[in-house]
Amino acid sequence: MVKEPIETKYFNFDELKLESGEKLSPVTLAYEAYGKLNADKSNAILIVHALSGDAHAAGPNGWWEKLIGAGKAFDTGKYFIICSNVLGGCRGSTGPASLNPKTGKPYGLDFPIITITDMVNAQKKLIDFLGIDKLLSVAGGSMGGMQVLEWLVSYPEQVVSAIPIATAVRHSPQQIAFDEVGRQAIMADINWNDGNYYGGPAPDRGLAVARMVGHITYMSDRSMEDKFGRKFRDKKQLLKKFAAEFEVEGYLQYRGDSFVKRFDANSYLYITKAMDYFDAFHGKGISEAFRGIKAKVLVLAFKSDWLYPAYQSQEIVKACKLSGVKTAYCEIDSKYGHDSFLIETEEETHLIRNFLKNVKAD
Amino acid sequence: MSKLIEKEYKVIAEMVDQGATVLDLGCGHGDLLALLTREKNVKGQGIEIDQQAIYDCVAKGLSVFHGDIDTGLPEFGDRAFDYVILSQSMQQVKKPDTVLTEALRVGKKVIVSFPNFAHITARFQLGFSGKVPVNPSLPFEWYNTPNTHFLSFHDFIDYCRKRGIKIEKKTYLSEKNKVRVLPNLFGMVGIFLISQ
Numbered sequence: 001m002v003k004e005p006i007e008t009k010y011f012n013f014d015e016l017k018l019e020s021g022e023k024l025s026p027v028t029l030a031y032e033a034y035g036k037l038n039a040d041k042s043n044a045i046l047i048v049h050a051l052s053g054d055a056h057a058a059g060p061n062g063w064w065e066k067l068i069g070a071g072k073a074f075d076t077g078k079y080f081i082i083c084s085n086v087l088g089g090c091r092g093s094t095g096p097a098s099l100n101p102k103t104g105k106p107y108g109l110d111f112p113i114i115t116i117t118d119m120v121n122a123q124k125k126l127i128d129f130l131g132i133d134k135l136l137s138v139a140g141g142s143m144g145g146m147q148v149l150e151w152l153v154s155y156p157e158q159v160v161s162a163i164p165i166a167t168a169v170r171h172s173p174q175q176i177a178f179d180e181v182g183r184q185a186i187m188a189d190i191n192w193n194d195g196n197y198y199g200g201p202a203p204d205r206g207l208a209v210a211r212m213v214g215h216i217t218y219m220s221d222r223s224m225e226d227k228f229g230r231k232f233r234d235k236k237q238l239l240k241k242f243a244a245e246f247e248v249e250g251y252l253q254y255r256g257d258s259f260v261k262r263f264d265a266n267s268y269l270y271i272t273k274a275m276d277y278f279d280a281f282h283g284k285g286i287s288e289a290f291r292g293i294k295a296k297v298l299v300l301a302f303k304s305d306w307l308y309p310a311y312q313s314q315e316i317v318k319a320c321k322l323s324g325v326k327t328a329y330c331e332i333d334s335k336y337g338h339d340s341f342l343i344e345t346e347e348e349t350h351l352i353r354n355f356l357k358n359v360k361a362d
Numbered sequence: 363m364s365k366l367i368e369k370e371y372k373v374i375a376e377m378v379d380q381g382a383t384v385l386d387l388g389c390g391h392g393d394l395l396a397l398l399t400r401e402k403n404v405k406g407q408g409i410e411i412d413q414q415a416i417y418d419c420v421a422k423g424l425s426v427f428h429g430d431i432d433t434g435l436p437e438f439g440d441r442a443f444d445y446v447i448l449s450q451s452m453q454q455v456k457k458p459d460t461v462l463t464e465a466l467r468v469g470k471k472v473i474v475s476f477p478n479f480a481h482i483t484a485r486f487q488l489g490f491s492g493k494v495p496v497n498p499s500l501p502f503e504w505y506n507t508p509n510t511h512f513l514s515f516h517d518f519i520d521y522c523r524k525r526g527i528k529i530e531k532k533t534y535l536s537e538k539n540k541v542r543v544l545p546n547l548f549g550m551v552g553i554f555l556i557s558q
Contacts, residue, residue: 298420314429317427318437321407321437321438322437326425327425327427328416328419328420328424328425328426328427329426329427329428329429330413330416330417330420330426330428331413331428331429332413333413350417351417351420354417354420354421355420355423357421357423358421358422358423
């Protein structure tokens, strides 16, 4: 079997009308596709990524490589898999670091506020461009799960099945609070300069701290205990004032420092805000919000996930049931906290593969 | 699947109307729900606490919720289902009284099946051998049984009388056939169709 090389492609379109009423023009979406679209275009699955993800979902170093590929849960031998970088992102899609055609300079804070709805509307344009009318499934975790829910309510006719994982109908105050700490860390960095730092030193320290806070919320008490304990990287040295002596300190600093190499601080601000604004019910009551959804839904949560606790997934299930949506729900027993959706791939594979087996496009 | 369970499912399927809405509490691996979907065209959902069992339900394409039926069914309105089924699960929950009350609230009718702790073999084992009964309807040892409540058909009928629950139909099974004579002595599994 000849393996096709994976390449990131770019889809450009003229204009996107945003939820805020503003228009964004032009727009680029970076995307990757794996597998083959069948003749009647009924085997397409859209994978949607989380806060720090990108279009590179499968293949070497893909963020969900264990789930996407030949013989895997999202079997590229059967399905045509698409993943695009979100609007507002910094991995090839239009975002605050992109050039503003009006000024010829990067947008910075001139970039309009974007929402999860806008991200999904941009993805819809990509799907249309690829000639796909119905998606066999839309799947993703965390912020990806939010986009899955938004697809269900915005385009109920176009979605045959959906897999929202470790996600929520809307952020709780606790989730907004953690996001705000991240944003404040960025904005407190002297290099941030009201978002106007392109071409000069970037607010790397602020972004790194934001990422460190994020990483704490993605793990669980137990997974941190198992991974680091109270171990010292070298040994306790009371004379070395405030050096990263503990393993956990070193880990977080490493994670923060490596993040700034691939992520734009302004994108972090815009995307976390989009998550905080998100409300899958769009102001409707729980019994009306999901009316008209025709898809079969598989909702997954993880026991040790305290950032997106299982009760939030159960609210999704409840809304589905109240609207007569066929729904399966599983709370996977995992110790890895919110990160489980990226780590607990064996359990997910089992559930997703079997779920998709029973999904048929009409 | 054991012969006894197969027979039990057949009896339950006979009690359920075509195209009905069904909630299976403690649906296990989803065999009963799959059977009812296939043969009675029901719109079914299940609730099950065991993760591996949920996997099997998902593989069967069923609508299932991974959760505990002991905490009640607050997400469902009154009389939301034509039938609520407790197949071999009532005697396993912590609070059968609460679970039955909830089942009777969300279901127009409830189907309950459970093993008879007063079956003749059980009486002999307890009475003469002085040992906790193990038989085809009570196949577990004391240290690994999922059952936490032990009752006879008479106990259940008494309970329904006390609670003002109407028993619309009842069927008793032994390994070989339906039991019509002295069911509390010869019946291994009882299946009751009840309503409030």
